[in-house]
Amino acid sequence: MFAIFIMFLAAIVAGTFGSMLGLGGGLIVIPVLTLIFKVPMKEAIAASIVTVVATSTSAAVVYVEKHFVNVRLGMVLEMATTIGALIGGFTVAYLSPSALRILFTALLIYTAYNMVRKAGQEKGALDEVYSQLPADAPQEVIDDHISNGYTPYTVRNIPVGMGASLVAGAISGLLGVGGGLIKVPVMKLAMGVPMRVAIATSNFMIGVTAATSALIYYSRGMINPSVTAPSVLGVLLGAQIGTRLVRKVNVKILTWLFIGMIAVTAVQMIWKALSGAG
Numbered sequence: 001m002f003a004i005f006i007m008f009l010a011a012i013v014a015g016t017f018g019s020m021l022g023l024g025g026g027l028i029v030i031p032v033l034t035l036i037f038k039v040p041m042k043e044a045i046a047a048s049i050v051t052v053v054a055t056s057t058s059a060a061v062v063y064v065e066k067h068f069v070n071v072r073l074g075m076v077l078e079m080a081t082t083i084g085a086l087i088g089g090f091t092v093a094y095l096s097p098s099a100l101r102i103l104f105t106a107l108l109i110y111t112a113y114n115m116v117r118k119a120g121q122e123k124g125a126l127d128e129v130y131s132q133l134p135a136d137a138p139q140e141v142i143d144d145h146i147s148n149g150y151t152p153y154t155v156r157n158i159p160v161g162m163g164a165s166l167v168a169g170a171i172s173g174l175l176g177v178g179g180g181l182i183k184v185p186v187m188k189l190a191m192g193v194p195m196r197v198a199i200a201t202s203n204f205m206i207g208v209t210a211a212t213s214a215l216i217y218y219s220r221g222m223i224n225p226s227v228t229a230p231s232v233l234g235v236l237l238g239a240q241i242g243t244r245l246v247r248k249v250n251v252k253i254l255t256w257l258f259i260g261m262i263a264v265t266a267v268q269m270i271w272k273a274l275s276g277a278g
Contacts, residue, residue: 007037008230015055015238016245017258026052026177027111029231030104031265039227041097041104045176046217047228051235052178052210058236059203060085068200070193073155077165079203081179084169085209089216092174101273104175105266111181112262153192162192172211178206 014028026048033044063069092100164186168179180202187198217223 003037004226004230007227008234010036011051011231011234012238012241013234014113015051015235015240016242018235018239018242026175027108027262029235030176033103033192033227033231035265035268037227039224041100042092042222043099043224043227045092045174046214046222047231048176049172049210049213049217050223050228051232052172052176053207053214054232054236055239056178056203056206056210058239060200060207063200063203065134066200069204070155070201071204072195073161073187073191074201074204076158077201078208079162080162080165080266081169081183081209082178082212083203085173085212086169086216088173088175089168089213090218091170093220095174097111098273100175101269105269105273107171107175107177107181108262108269109265112259112266112278113186116259126266132235144159153194153197156192157190158165161186164190169209172209173216174204176213179209181208264265 011029016033017028029048029051030041030044033039033047034041039047058071064071092113095103136217161183164182165179168182170183171177172179180199183205184195184198184204187193187201188195193201214223
């Protein structure tokens with residue numbers, strides 16, 4: 001019982017951290033479960049995929065209500081994402097825990113690289129935005145301009161988006177994380193979708209993708225309720241805390257702390273993979 005309570009507290013931290021950095025809790029939940037609580041890799045991935053369903057559904061409701069979601073685009077891309085999730089969900093049963101650890105470590109490194117690049121580009125991008133606005137512009141106007149949420153746009157390169165969504169779905173189903181790390185940049189850079197709309201549409205899709213994978217994990221008996229339940233509840237609560245704290249914390253410091261944590265976690269994951277741990 002005590003271990004479940006500690007797991008719940010750890011999931012709260014994961015959800016808080018993840019929401020403040022715009023990431024799903026899975027990137028933190030999986031290392032915590034496997035490295036600290038010695039949960040088997042496949043059970044940790046299964047628990048994480050259920051937390052993705054819960055958190056993305058909660059966020060999607062808000063985004064749809066505020067009309068940030070491009071529902072038509074989301075439904076089109078979701079077809080490819082769901083196929084990818086099925087492929088990833090079925091494939092996971094045939095991979096060894098060591099192989100999954102190596103793949104997850106590669107995902108951590110990719111995430112860290114993107115966060116380093118984003119931290120370096122953020123100041124320049126903000127300076128460009130501010131230079132286009134009146135000196136006395138109110139904060140809400142600045143926020144909307146930065147997010148680009150209300151600028152008219154035309155969706156392009158649908159085939160590219162479909163291909164990226166297929167890959168994102170496979171990664172989500174295989175490693176128990178949301179596919180937003182791939183879909184959001186592709187929608188923004190290749191498809192011409194504003195950042196706020198890309199994030200909202202990605203959240204809208206992630207719940208369906210994760211639910212598809214979760215059914216496969218459940219049918220294979222990989223979902224352990226004693227691990228999944230506290231993880232889901234903790235991440236949900238942490239996400240609510242994180243969204244309220246994000247404006248009060250220096251996110252740049254938080255980002256670099258997270259990158260450091262990813263580096264340590266990646267080393268531990270590789271070590272366990274090479275040692276053949278389950």
